[in-house]
Amino acid sequence: MLLEVKGMKFPLDRRYYIKDGAHMWLKPEGNLVKIGMDAFAAEMAGSLTFLNVSKRQAKSGEAIGSFESAKFVSRFYSPISGEIVTVNDKVLSNPQKINDNPYNSWIVAMKPDNNEDGCEYIIEGKDEISNWISKEIKRMEGGE
Amino acid sequence: MKLFNLGELNWRQTQLIYHALAYKNIESLVLHSSNDRYMCVGLHQDPRDELDLKYCNKNNIGIFRREIGGGTVLIDNDQVFYNLIIHRNHPKVPYTPENFFRRFLQPVIQAYRELGISAEYRPLCDLVVREKKISGNGGGEIGECKVLGGSILLDFDYERMAQSVLSSDDLRRRFLELMQNNLTTVRKELGVIPSKEEICSILATKFTDLLGPMTKGRVDTEITKKMMELNKQYSSDTWLYQRGTKQIGREIKVREGVSLFHKVFNTQKGPGGVTCEIEENRVKKVSFFNAFSLSHIDQEKLEERLIGLEYDRNKLVNEIIEMIKTHGGLVVA
Numbered sequence: 433m434l435l436e437v438k439g440m441k442f443p444l445d446r447r448y449y450i451k452d453g454a455h456m457w458l459k460p461e462g463n464l465v466k467i468g469m470d471a472f473a474a475e476m477a478g479s480l481t482f483l484n485v486s487k488r489q490a491k492s493g494e495a496i497g498s499f500e501s502a503k504f505v506s507r508f509y510s511p512i513s514g515e516i517v518t519v520n521d522k523v524l525s526n527p528q529k530i531n532d533n534p535y536n537s538w539i540v541a542m543k544p545d546n547n548e549d550g551c552e553y554i555i556e557g558k559d560e561i562s563n564w565i566s567k568e569i570k571r572m573e574g575g576e
Numbered sequence: 577m578k579l580f581n582l583g584e585l586n587w588r589q590t591q592l593i594y595h596a597l598a599y600k601n602i603e604s605l606v607l608h609s610s611n612d613r614y615m616c617v618g619l620h621q622d623p624r625d626e627l628d629l630k631y632c633n634k635n636n637i638g639i640f641r642r643e644i645g646g647g648t649v650l651i652d653n654d655q656v657f658y659n660l661i662i663h664r665n666h667p668k669v670p671y672t673p674e675n676f677f678r679r680f681l682q683p684v685i686q687a688y689r690e691l692g693i694s695a696e697y698r699p700l701c702d703l704v705v706r707e708k709k710i711s712g713n714g715g716g717e718i719g720e721c722k723v724l725g726g727s728i729l730l731d732f733d734y735e736r737m738a739q740s741v742l743s744s745d746d747l748r749r750r751f752l753e754l755m756q757n758n759l760t761t762v763r764k765e766l767g768v769i770p771s772k773e774e775i776c777s778i779l780a781t782k783f784t785d786l787l788g789p790m791t792k793g794r795v796d797t798e799i800t801k802k803m804m805e806l807n808k809q810y811s812s813d814t815w816l817y818q819r820g821t822k823q824i825g826r827e828i829k830v831r832e833g834v835s836l837f838h839k840v841f842n843t844q845k846g847p848g849g850v851t852c853e854i855e856e857n858r859v860k861k862v863s864f865f866n867a868f869s870l871s872h873i874d875q876e877k878l879e880e881r882l883i884g885l886e887y888d889r890n891k892l893v894n895e896i897i898e899m900i901k902t903h904g905g906l907v908v909a
Contacts, residue, residue, distance in 0.1 A: 478673060482620035502672075503618075503646040
């Protein structure tokens with residue numbers, strides 16, 4: 433199942449973290465949660481040249497790393513609280529993989545703490561995601 | 577929004593001030609220049625890869641790793657530095673990096689034009705005059721703010737820049753030539769250098785036209801405290817020397833579309849290097865050292881194959897590896 437808005441794809445098999453335009457996806461795998469950037473973030477950033485993960489433990493909403501595109505450094509944020517168990521070295525050494533396929537290019541795998549920090553900013557399901565993306569596109573077009 | 581028109585600052589303060597203001601969430605325009613020269617690398621750069629550290633140490637050239645993006649720059653007293661610190665949710669802040677630069681470099685373009693220099697925006701974040709770069713810029717998120725950083729080049733020490741980034745005589749000579757052909761300054765364009773006060777005054781007016789009136793900012797104890805705290809962090813080796821995304825080969829950029837690309841290949845017959853001069857994103861010149869096991873004729877063939885190619889590090893490197901393999905060489909790392 434896939435939602436497509438203005439050429440950007442949003443698989444419905446995962447959830448999305450939306451606080452302050454964060455645009456991160458999260459998908460549980462075993463006892464870990466894989467986290468990456470969504471198609472909107474990849475599209476807005478343009479060609480990614482650098483990616484760095486700077487933390488090993490994070491609270492929901494905290495910046496856990498940075499990426500660079502067009503000589504501009506942006507941060508990416510952890511949707512959940514927990515420990516970063518694995519970093520995807522393949523994506524780290526070639527961040528353009530995120531531009532090519534954001535949903536196959538997870539950045540970190542986290543072991544979540546047992547709390548619900550940040551859950552109010554996590555959405556799922558076609559309607560919720562569609563509403564959110566439409567608002568984001570409107571916001572983007574207004575700002576440009 | 578506040579205006580901090582600070583005149584000359586100590587080299588570390590020129591960086592600390594805008595980081596501190598961003599972390600303190602103080603929307604502002606900062607204008608200043610450095611009273612000493614130093615090298616400044618982007619957040620994702622490692623000075624060990626970017627600089628000739630021996631040369632910098634020997635010549636007392638300081639090194640700073642900033643939190644915003646862009647490449648390695650030489651900063652000295654011949655530049656007027658501007659930083660715009662603006663909240664990321666400010667209605668005038670565009671979403672994409674390119675549009676961020678396009679919008680907030682407009683006042684700088686206007687300032688150049690008022691000085692009599694017909695500067696134009698060139699994506700992603702250069703300002704150029706007749707295709708020659710006259711201002712380099714970088715940007716990024718710091719705390720809750722987005723930050724633009726760049727400088728008006730009054731004059732430029734091309735030699736010093738080349739020496740600070742490259743230890744190889746040959747590469748340095750090529751880089752110097754590329755810079756001289758593709759980088760200009762206010763002095764070169766006008767024949768004279770207007771006063772820094774005049775330039776800052778024009779910049780302040782042009783940014784005010786875009787963002788509305790500004791009130792005079794004062795570096796108070798809270799800002800000073802934050803600067804001191806950040807100074808401690810940014811002075812540490814753990815901050816300065818951080819390995820990030822491993823780049824393929826080394827690229828030394830002059831302006832958008834113009835750079836020097838150099839890569840050493842380890843083969844079973846020893847190391848060999850290729851240097852490509854890139855102009856308008858295409859390979860313009862190619863040269864070899866040690867040349868692997870390739871004959872002179874094969875080198876010419878490889879050169880022929882590479883010249884005119886669109887510059888893409890991965891493709892370029894793969895092309896070279898293929899050619900070495902075709903001619904009986906083996907790339908071991």
